Amino acid sequence: MPELPEVETVSRGLHRLVVGDTIEAIWLADYPEPLKSPAADIKAALRGARIAGVRRVAKHIVVDLARRNKIVSQWIVHLGMSGRLLVTREEDDLAKHTHAIASLKSGRQIRFVDPRRFGRLSVTAPGQEFAAAGKEPLLIKFDEFSRMFRGRSTPIKSALLNQKLLGGVGNIYADESLFRAGIRPRRWAANLTSANMRRLYDSLREVLREAIAAKGSSVSNYVNASGESGSFQFHHRVYRRTGQPCLRCKTAIKRIVIGGRSTHYCPHCQK
DNA sequence: AGGTTGACCTGGACGC
DNA sequence: TGCGTCCAGGTCAACC
Numbered sequence: 415m416p417e418l419p420e421v422e423t424v425s426r427g428l429h430r431l432v433v434g435d436t437i438e439a440i441w442l443a444d445y446p447e448p449l450k451s452p453a454a455d456i457k458a459a460l461r462g463a464r465i466a467g468v469r470r471v472a473k474h475i476v477v478d479l480a481r482r483n484k485i486v487s488q489w490i491v492h493l494g495m496s497g498r499l500l501v502t503r504e505e506d507d508l509a510k511h512t513h514a515i516a517s518l519k520s521g522r523q524i525r526f527v528d529p530r531r532f533g534r535l536s537v538t539a540p541g542q543e544f545a546a547a548g549k550e551p552l553l554i555k556f557d558e559f560s561r562m563f564r565g566r567s568t569p570i571k572s573a574l575l576n577q578k579l580l581g582g583v584g585n586i587y588a589d590e591s592l593f594r595a596g597i598r599p600r601r602w603a604a605n606l607t608s609a610n611m612r613r614l615y616d617s618l619r620e621v622l623r624e625a626i627a628a629k630g631s632s633v634s635n636y637v638n639a640s641g642e643s644g645s646f647q648f649h650h651r652v653y654r655r656t657g658q659p660c661l662r663c664k665t666a667i668k669r670i671v672i673g674g675r676s677t678h679y680c681p682h683c684q685k
Numbered sequence: 686a687g688g689t690t691g692a693c694c695t696g697g698a699c700g701c
Numbered sequence: 702t703g704c705g706t707c708c709a710g711g712t713c714a715a716c717c
Contacts, residue, residue, distance in 0.1 A: 447693090494694095529695050530695050530696085568687080673689070
């Protein structure tokens, strides 16, 4: 479900709601799937820790945990396809598929809910884990962006989704940025001209910024930490618009499969 | 080593 | 109502 703009929205909301609060207790469901770290490690890292901040790295939510004013560990949440991280009151009804609950000193709770169980929870030492991760699309310079895709024998759509290259781009924003750049998703990354690269770089950053401003896309159940939907789904130009007229030229939007992922594009506007 | 595929899950939409 | 099929915002391990 969540790509960079949705994870950014959840992180900001969580930060606003819980920064400075202290985790008093942690409950983990009695099965291992969502846990990338041993349950005992997660409990030990969270219990008694103060939340120094919440931020986003690629598609990960990182909760900085402090003891005696020093950040000593990071709680890392990946939402997978269907994960939600919600700040609730203690007495609020428990959603089905709630896998973890952190109870806060303020009386509220952070709940991790994830029907499909593709999401993951882990804890690491500060600074670890992300050294080898992909570059942030909103921070990377054009030269490096361009160099990253040069010589790759794979469709540009697949390269955009490769989290070892860029971190945070998923299926919606890959399709939307390729539409804005006028590039066919099946074009090989290696065959893009530098003008193509420039348009893709600008389009990707533009669509991500607009989506963050709209608090993300809610195509099925995505909600932020307060349970509110985003609105960027109303601004999608190709994603899940198969058969509908292109907003620029009226040609029917096509759906194909690239790397096992649904891919939407305009056969007239994208070359 | 880089690239591709299928497995991992639940649930909603749709057709019969 | 029910049953089958297809689809869904993402990764990974296992293959070539």
